Amino acid sequence: MVEQSLRLDFIFGSLADPTRRDILRRIAKEEMSITEIAKPYKMTFAAISKHLKILEKAKLIAKKRQGKQQVVHLTPATINDAAEYLKEYEKIWNQRLDLLEKYLSTFPT
Amino acid sequence: MVEQSLRLDFIFGSLADPTRRDILRRIAKEEMSITEIAKPYKMTFAAISKHLKILEKAKLIAKKRQGKQQVVHLTPATINDAAEYLKEYEKIWNQRLDLLEKYLSTFPT
DNA sequence: TTATCATTCAACCAAATGGTTGAACAATCT
DNA sequence: AGATTGTTCAACCATTTGGTTGAATGATAA
Numbered sequence: 001m002v003e004q005s006l007r008l009d010f011i012f013g014s015l016a017d018p019t020r021r022d023i024l025r026r027i028a029k030e031e032m033s034i035t036e037i038a039k040p041y042k043m044t045f046a047a048i049s050k051h052l053k054i055l056e057k058a059k060l061i062a063k064k065r066q067g068k069q070q071v072v073h074l075t076p077a078t079i080n081d082a083a084e085y086l087k088e089y090e091k092i093w094n095q096r097l098d099l100l101e102k103y104l105s106t107f108p109t
Numbered sequence: 110m111v112e113q114s115l116r117l118d119f120i121f122g123s124l125a126d127p128t129r130r131d132i133l134r135r136i137a138k139e140e141m142s143i144t145e146i147a148k149p150y151k152m153t154f155a156a157i158s159k160h161l162k163i164l165e166k167a168k169l170i171a172k173k174r175q176g177k178q179q180v181v182h183l184t185p186a187t188i189n190d191a192a193e194y195l196k197e198y199e200k201i202w203n204q205r206l207d208l209l210e211k212y213l214s215t216f217p218t
Numbered sequence: 219t220t221a222t223c224a225t226t227c228a229a230c231c232a233a234a235t236g237g238t239t240g241a242a243c244a245a246t247c248t
Numbered sequence: 249a250g251a252t253t254g255t256t257c258a259a260c261c262a263t264t265t266g267g268t269t270g271a272a273t274g275a276t277a278a
Contacts, residue, residue: 012121035223044268049225158257
């Protein structure tokens, strides 16, 4: 499953940048045109266009044309995949809480 | 909350690399010495040491000395934070799907 | 068709990332 | 103390990343 791993590279790579997380947060509330998305940031429009390209490659967002402008919205399936990945770890932790407690007690307080 | 955002930078940045995800996966099953962690990878020991530094900075792992060697284990709280972050998005999507369903149900079948 | 608005592309730059090698340091064993 | 095992550090290199500017393209409105 090399492709699967690559997908996670893109997803987590996208989420590693604060501007991109902020964009996701904003379009989660309501879909927006690219110009509208770019407005609050101090960087250039081209920089935002690049960020959107990265989010699109990770399939975290999608664009659709609406007349002159393009409207951006979240792609539900993808963050779900990332969440599923992290849930595996939560499961392991829950199974091993007793052991973890032992580890933690070895640290100085 | 700039620090919080920075923490997410580190967490997701860590998870964006396949070698680091693989290390997490392996030590999730059982804690391991650094030498043991490094064994299966083709890259140098120093490279693995760097990857561990990155995971440590993100607080996804912690080391403790056990005699001559250092043993690495997961840090439970941190992935939880990332999972919480992603859960917010799942919540939003679920709300939207509910609305969509409600909307669709107003039409005759 | 031309002007205008919305967006991307290309070329460039500085800084960060992921790797290498070889020397240095830490802890234990003899 | 010296040898051995385990791990990090420093210097270096190639590639990627996140930004810039200015020109080019796409779609609609006049």
